[in-house]
Amino acid sequence: xxxxxxxxxxxxxxxxxxxxxxxxxxxxxxxxxxxxxxxxxxxxxxxxxxxxxxxxxxxxxxxxxxxxxxxxxxxxxxxxxxxxxxxxxxxxxxxxxxxxxxxxxxxxxxxxxxxxxxxxxxxxxxxxxxxxxxxxxxxxxxxxxxxxxxxxxxxxxxxxxxxxxxxxxxxxxxxxxxxxxxxxxxxxxxxxxxxxxxxxxxxxxxxxxxxxxxxxxxxxxxxxxxxxxxxxxxxxxxxxxxxxxxxxxxxxxxxxxxxxxxxxxxxxxxxxxxxxxxxxxxxxxxxxxxxxxxxxxxxxxxxxxxxxxxxxxxxxxxxxxxxxxxxxxxxxxxx
Amino acid sequence: xxxxxxxxxxxxxxxxxxxxxxxxxxxxxxxxxxxxxxxxxxxxxxxxxxxxxxxxxxxxxxxxxxxxxxxxxxxxxxxxxxxxxxxxxxxxxxxxxxxxxxxxxxxxxxxxxxxxxxxxxxxxxxxxxxxxxxxxxxxxxxxxxxxxxxxxxxxxxxxxxxxxxxxxxxxxxxxxxxxxxxxxxxxxxxxxxxxxxxxxxxxxxxxxxxxxxxxxxxxxxxxxxxxxxxxxxxxxxxxxxxxxxxxxxxxxxxxxxxxxxxxxxxxxxxxxxxxxxxxxxxxxxxxxxxxxxxxxxxxxxxxxxxxxxxxxxxxxxxxxxxxxxxxxxxxxxxxxxxxxxxxxxxxxxxxxxxxxxxxx
Numbered sequence: 028x029x030x031x032x033x034x035x036x037x038x039x040x041x042x043x044x045x046x047x048x049x050x051x052x053x054x055x056x057x058x059x060x061x062x063x064x065x066x067x068x069x070x071x072x073x074x075x076x077x078x079x080x081x082x083x084x085x086x087x088x089x090x091x092x093x094x095x096x097x098x099x100x101x102x103x104x105x106x107x108x109x110x111x112x113x114x115x116x117x118x119x120x121x122x123x124x125x126x127x128x129x130x131x132x133x134x135x136x137x138x139x140x141x142x143x144x145x146x147x148x149x150x151x152x153x154x155x156x157x158x159x160x161x162x163x164x165x166x167x168x169x170x171x172x173x174x175x176x177x178x179x180x181x182x183x184x185x186x187x188x189x190x191x192x193x194x195x196x197x198x199x200x201x202x203x204x205x206x207x208x209x210x211x212x213x214x215x216x217x218x219x220x221x222x223x224x225x226x227x228x229x230x231x232x233x234x235x236x237x238x239x240x241x242x243x244x245x246x247x248x249x250x251x252x253x254x255x256x257x258x259x260x261x262x263x264x265x266x267x268x269x270x271x272x273x274x275x276x277x278x279x280x281x282x283x284x285x286x287x288x289x290x291x292x293x294x295x296x297x298x299x300x301x302x303x304x305x306x307x308x309x310x311x312x313x314x315x316x317x318x319x320x321x322x323x324x325x326x327x328x329x330x331x332x333x334x335x336x337x338x339x340x341x342x343x344x345x346x347x348x349x350x351x352x353x354x355x356x357x358x359x360x361x362x
Numbered sequence: 363x364x365x366x367x368x369x370x371x372x373x374x375x376x377x378x379x380x381x382x383x384x385x386x387x388x389x390x391x392x393x394x395x396x397x398x399x400x401x402x403x404x405x406x407x408x409x410x411x412x413x414x415x416x417x418x419x420x421x422x423x424x425x426x427x428x429x430x431x432x433x434x435x436x437x438x439x440x441x442x443x444x445x446x447x448x449x450x451x452x453x454x455x456x457x458x459x460x461x462x463x464x465x466x467x468x469x470x471x472x473x474x475x476x477x478x479x480x481x482x483x484x485x486x487x488x489x490x491x492x493x494x495x496x497x498x499x500x501x502x503x504x505x506x507x508x509x510x511x512x513x514x515x516x517x518x519x520x521x522x523x524x525x526x527x528x529x530x531x532x533x534x535x536x537x538x539x540x541x542x543x544x545x546x547x548x549x550x551x552x553x554x555x556x557x558x559x560x561x562x563x564x565x566x567x568x569x570x571x572x573x574x575x576x577x578x579x580x581x582x583x584x585x586x587x588x589x590x591x592x593x594x595x596x597x598x599x600x601x602x603x604x605x606x607x608x609x610x611x612x613x614x615x616x617x618x619x620x621x622x623x624x625x626x627x628x629x630x631x632x633x634x635x636x637x638x639x640x641x642x643x644x645x646x647x648x649x650x651x652x653x654x655x656x657x658x659x660x661x662x663x664x665x666x667x668x669x670x671x672x673x674x675x676x677x678x679x680x681x682x683x684x685x686x687x688x689x690x691x692x693x694x695x696x697x698x699x700x701x702x703x704x705x706x707x708x709x710x711x712x713x714x715x716x717x718x719x720x721x722x
Contacts, residue, residue, distance in 0.1 A: 108557055109557045142557065144556075170557070171556075172556045172557075173561070174560070174562045174563065175543070175559065175561040176512070177538065202513065205510075205511070220508075221508050223508060223509065223511040224510045224575075225510065225575050233568050234660075
């Protein structure tokens with residue numbers, strides 16, 4: 028009997044320890060994500076990020092996160108045609124709700140090439156327990172072709188302009204970030220005349236091969252996110268090197284415009300298509316580098332959401348959520 | 363008296379009519395007003411096509427005496443009005459080829475200074491207007507460029523087959539240079555699935571990275587405000603053809619090489635034109651094309667083979683053909699003795715160490 032009590036005690040201690048560890052892991056800084064986006068739905072926050080089949084997490088409070096099933100158990104059929112041998116590792120999703128439907132955009136690519144496409148999958152609910160919960164995939168929204176295009180169909184972000192017209196910004200490396208008008212169904216590019224613009228770019232050496240993305244001296248810009256606030260469109264974007272753990276030099280910059288198609292100017296009035304951008308966040312303290320942000324308003328508070336490479340954990344990529352402070356119409360955060 | 367005057371008037375009309383019809387019916391080739399000429403031989407007759415309303419057509423028994431023929435399009439191709447709503451039916455820079463008994467005429471629909479452009483193709487079973495089968499059928503768009511999406515311009519097409527018999531269309535440009543894209547065997551379409559398409563840039567010149575994406579590189583798009591967009595230096599460079607002025611590819615197979623002829627600098631300004639012809643070559647149709655000094659054409663290389671002289675203000679927009687064992691370069695020149703009007707020029711190509719040259 029005594030020994031049974033002892034076993035019970037050990038079990039209790041182990042159980043408590045396990046709980047503590049789980050709770051610790053559930054802190055937002057300990058959620059291992061890359062390229063996070065978020066949405067609130069019926070009191071639950073859902074987070075989507077780069078990963079096999081698109082990683083999904085849910086939380087009641089943006090603090091305590093639970094892993095959910097990925098969106099795609101198997102890679103969408105069309106992806107293997109675009110990228111032969113595609114292994115369902117899907118990049119940089121974007122989530123938005125419109126008229127009761129959830130649109131999840133995502134990127135299918137291969138590192139260093141612009142043989143890429145942006146797909147979109149829709150659902151009537153984000154709650155896996157809802158009987159209507161079902162992801163329905165569509166044809167690719169936009170596709171880039173090596174040798175044809177000086178842009179890369181990755182890192183999508185959907186935004187509506189003040190007239191309610193939907194636009195998809197995306198990209199890139201190569202010659203920079205594009206924006207293109209969508210049809211009202213939000214799954215296709217608008218008919219002729221197609222409306223395209225470059226909204227941000229960095230210098231790219233002209234003799235770089237057209238099949239080369241660029242490098243730390245040429246055109247390293249990606250991950251646009253457009254956030255509307257006080258009569259401006261704020262264009263956030265990530266510069267420099269992602270995805271190299273502690274070697275990463277990723278950072279977040281911003282510019283703004285009265286028109287969704289630009290020109291976006293930084294705080295010093297430099298055009299973002301000419302390499303302009305005001306720094307919002309870069310590596311600091313335990314974070315080797317940070318980037319690939321999204322911005323949202325939840326309960327009247329503006330948040331910037333992104334990932335950081337954690338120096339104290341071998342440069343692993345973690346979720347970071349920070350409140351945005353607006354100073355003279357410009358967003359700032361304390362990392 | 364009245365009948366005398368009537369007879370006289372009739373005679374004057376007759377003489378004038380005869381004279382003018384003689385002049386119109388046959389013109390020595392250096393007097394043919396033509397822009398961007400291409401040529402083909404069919405049943406003993408040479409046909410030349412050039413830029414013009416509905417595409418200009420000329421015929422000749424000997425490449426010397428030329429007669430005007432009816433234009434290809436009486437009215438703009440249906441699709442062209444969707445692309446350019448007020449399109450005036452002035453169609454640019456055709457290319458003519460024969461393949462398995464069908465003639466393919468590629469052509470460009472665009473607006474000066476913009477890359478809201480498309481290359482179309484029309485086909486015919488014969489080029490002889492007296493043949494009962496003579497009828498041009500438009501096959502629609504082969505390739506289209508979209509402002510803000512594409513850093514190239516869908517104009518100035520040229521069809522070439524590689525050594526395996528695969529058809530390729532080279533075209534362009536200004537912006538970031540000349541493209542080549544693989545065609546389907548029907549010669550009228552690119553493979554539909556983007557991932558199955560094959561594209562390459564084959565020639566380019568430096569373009570300052572701050573040149574607006576809607577500007578060809580010559581600050582000629584009337585929709586843009588250049589004073590607002592550019593520094594004085596950049597505007598000056600644009601106006602001096604310092605930002606990507608290359609167009610009009612033509613690929614000619616010879617000596618186990620593909621020779622890529624291109625035109626650089628300013629066309630279409632009469633006596634102020636600075637158009638010139640350059641060449642490079644490659645063992646592969648998709649390049650890299652190198653000039654005589656080993657410079658890549660995608661890095662601005664190109665060996666000069668013709669530019670303006672005492673007679674011609676400038677020359678360019680060339681095509682190359684072999685007729686009866688002789689290689690010819692045909693192009694247009696801006697005639698100094700005729701107010702800079704564009705005229706047809708035909709020259710035999712000489713090959714020195716496998717490089718083309720001729721005397722202008």
